[in-house]
Amino acid sequence: MKLLGLLSTFGFGWSTASILSAIQVAQSEVAQGGGGQVELSWTTIIIGYGPLGIFALGVAIDKIGNHSERNRLREENKGQAEYIKSLHARIEDDIVPAILGASASQNRNSELLVKAIDSIEKILAYQERQEERRRG
Amino acid sequence: MVSQVSEQVTDEEKEHIIGILDESVQALRDNARRNSELADKLEQKLGELVGV
Numbered sequence: 181m182k183l184l185g186l187l188s189t190f191g192f193g194w195s196t197a198s199i200l201s202a203i204q205v206a207q208s209e210v211a212q213g214g215g216g217q218v219e220l221s222w223t224t225i226i227i228g229y230g231p232l233g234i235f236a237l238g239v240a241i242d243k244i245g246n247h248s249e250r251n252r253l254r255e256e257n258k259g260q261a262e263y264i265k266s267l268h269a270r271i272e273d274d275i276v277p278a279i280l281g282a283s284a285s286q287n288r289n290s291e292l293l294v295k296a297i298d299s300i301e302k303i304l305a306y307q308e309r310q311e312e313r314r315r316g
Numbered sequence: 317m318v319s320q321v322s323e324q325v326t327d328e329e330k331e332h333i334i335g336i337l338d339e340s341v342q343a344l345r346d347n348a349r350r351n352s353e354l355a356d357k358l359e360q361k362l363g364e365l366v367g368v
Contacts, residue, residue: 257326260326261326261329264326264329264330264333265329267333268329268332268333271333271336271337275337275340276336276340279340279341279343279344280340282344283340283343283344283347286344286347286348286350286351287347289351290347290350290351290354293351293354293355293357293358294354296358297354297357297358297361300358300361300362300364300365301361303365304361304364304365
């Protein structure tokens with residue numbers, strides 16, 4: 181693309197110089213009382229402006245490509261953001277309450293286990309006191 | 317620029333969600349460990365009670 185750019189710049193300069201030169205020749209012919217016709221070679225114009233056109237077309241295609249790639253990425257990000265949002269909502273609405281419920285149940289089980297242990301310790305202490313009383 | 321901002325927001329959302337789940341899982345693990353220790357103690361006391 182860089183080479184094409186250099187080529188087109190060169191061609192553009194050459195063609196412009198040819199056109200200016202032809203205009204100057206025509207002007208001097210007019211000054212001398214002549215017809216003053218501008219003669220330009222089509223080959224010069226095509227060689228000069230053809231690569232510029234191709235270069236411009238290449239740049240335009242590149243820009244369009246970049247634009248559609250940006251759009252695609254934007255859509256992809258939008259889709260991802262929506263997915264994350266729905267995931268977030270599901271976690272807050274379903275998963276977190278379920279975890280909190282499980283945690284509350286575990287805490288209740290802890291309380292029951294502690295009560296059961298306390299009760300057994302009381303029974304053991306009672307049995308020990310009874311044993312001591314029996315001994316005398 | 318727009319896509320970078322969207323990516324950052326998405327990453328922040330992900331981090332937030334992972335943070336919530338990490339905390340919840342850690343709380344459940346801690347409770348389960350405590351209950352397991354209490355169950356061991358209860359088993360020991362029951363053994364003492366029945367004379368094993």
